[in-house]
Amino acid sequence: MNNNEVLLKIENLRVWFEIRKRMLSQPLYVRAVDGINFELKKGESISLVGESGSGKTTLGKTIIRLYEPTSGKIYFDGIDITNLNSKDLKWYRKETGLIQQDPFGALPSHFTVYRILEEPLLIHKIGTVEERRKRIFKALEDVKLTPVEDFSSKYPHMLSGGQMQRVVIARSLIMRPKLIIADEPVSMLDASVRIEILDLLKELQDKFHMSLIYITHDLATVRMFSNWIFIMYAGNLVERALTNELLNNPLHPYTKALLSAIPDPDPENRKKLREVPPGEPPNLINPPPGCRFAPRCQYAMEICNTEPQEIEVQSKHWVKCWLFNK
């Protein structure tokens, strides 16, 4: 297979949620994803990092077409999947997998763990009873839910937070999709299991030549893991670069603030307050007219009231900020 083939191409994607305060009142729009462009090659991975509520989950769910795009295009393997009919959607669902963010809401409460993992195999009519059993047990072992027998007959409410999260991971991997969106897949796991699960994802990714979008706020693990880092703020990608380049040479003021906020384990931390950019992220119903980070940015200038374009500052390093837009 050609390594340089593009698997996913996103063009000017917008996803706006319509909300109404009251019935019949004027609709308002939450601009959760607001003009995003990028490409993902086969076998590559992207870490998508950004503030809570910046639209990462919305972007992920739209890519696998759980949400309808408001405008823009999505191409998968060269095929325009922006508007699929329900038959093609079934095909597309098989090619893609989502590791859902909140495991507490992601698992059907009336199914056992075994049945939860069997479900996708049944839907796509895969294997005999015995083959399915093997595959399910292997999947549980892979995510370290061992001894497997202790877990397979449990219902979700009998699992700890991190155990639920691993069932969600096992379920999405069991079909061996070409593209995985892993939405905070390890947020509830301790450092040790976290490394193992990420290693597993990486191993499967190499073995099956999967592409991966890894949504996370854990910047400390992205280095061992992904090719690219994309930084998202208030519905926009504000910076994109190869992993090491981004970590060593962050350009956007938001990226810098984010990197300096990473806590190091140090008992002195408790004696002082942390320095953080002032203010809250903007309301996406009514975002600031220009750069969306400007109201919190220490470098904000007059011109930041108009929207900066994304520019390629160096080869493969893009940033959406007036400081670099000469």
Add this chain to the structure above:
Amino acid sequence: MNEVILKLKNFSLSYKTRKGILEAVKNADFELKKGETLAIVGESGCGKSSLARGIMRLFPRNLEKVSGEIYLNGEEILSLDEESYRKNIRWSKISMVFQGAMNSLNPVLKVVYQVAEPLMVHMKIDKETAFKKAKEILSLVGISESFSERYPFELSGGMKQRVVIAMALITNPQIVILDEPTSALDIITQANIMNLLKLLKKEFNLSYIFITHDIATASELADRVAVMYAGEIVEISPAESFYYKPAHGYTMMLLNSVPTLKIDKKLRSIPGTPPSLISPPKACRFHPRCQFVMDICKIKEPPMFKKDEEHFAKCYIGESHE
């Protein structure tokens, strides 16, 4: 700061499962002082949330057995009847921010209503007073009047977490149990919430039990750290000792698996698999995975050794033994 507010003695908790009895917490013993934060760290599934919910006496239907003693301000509360516990202790003295709570806010209720609810439901306070109090507490956690009239989907993740913290504070508790309060948030928002928790603690002289799997985040609040493994507290010590002089084999290996961005070290995960809590390993429960394992670890359960001032660990490393 030396007054003991909460004390657990031999607290154990088990569940019925199809495969047998699962002992989620075994003989937990610790004290929490007034104004102090005790962090509880440990791998996924080791019993942290079970311990926390156990202190709140919120048990699942398949509870097998709960035993031991819990003292609040010197009074034993595990043997209290449910009626008096509900009236006098839960929420009013000890409250909790549940793991994943910010995602279970009710989407069709205004924020101020959800914050006022504990007062109305648990403490039977009238709606008007409860709403007034809710607005006060919301502004204290940094949510302005106009936002209190909004619905959860209109709030950012950080603001939702503030709401959930407000819900735990509105009843004026002395102890707040925080179960993974920031694991779903980005690091800037996390830092913001940590700042808030620090300020609240000072303002109300709160005691926290802070549950997290995140060693770096634990250092933001912890005065002392308790390490749990397979249902047991295996080490408890002042935060400085935990980070710089860990005494238990598990703690040492755990600290080696923690990534930091600033230091580029080789991360080592702990080999082997998490133990079954239905039939846990004999003697030291960590011995099958421990890189420092000795013969005695496989045959005799280690007692809690005193390693240093206020520093205890259930581990033979550095001890003389036959």
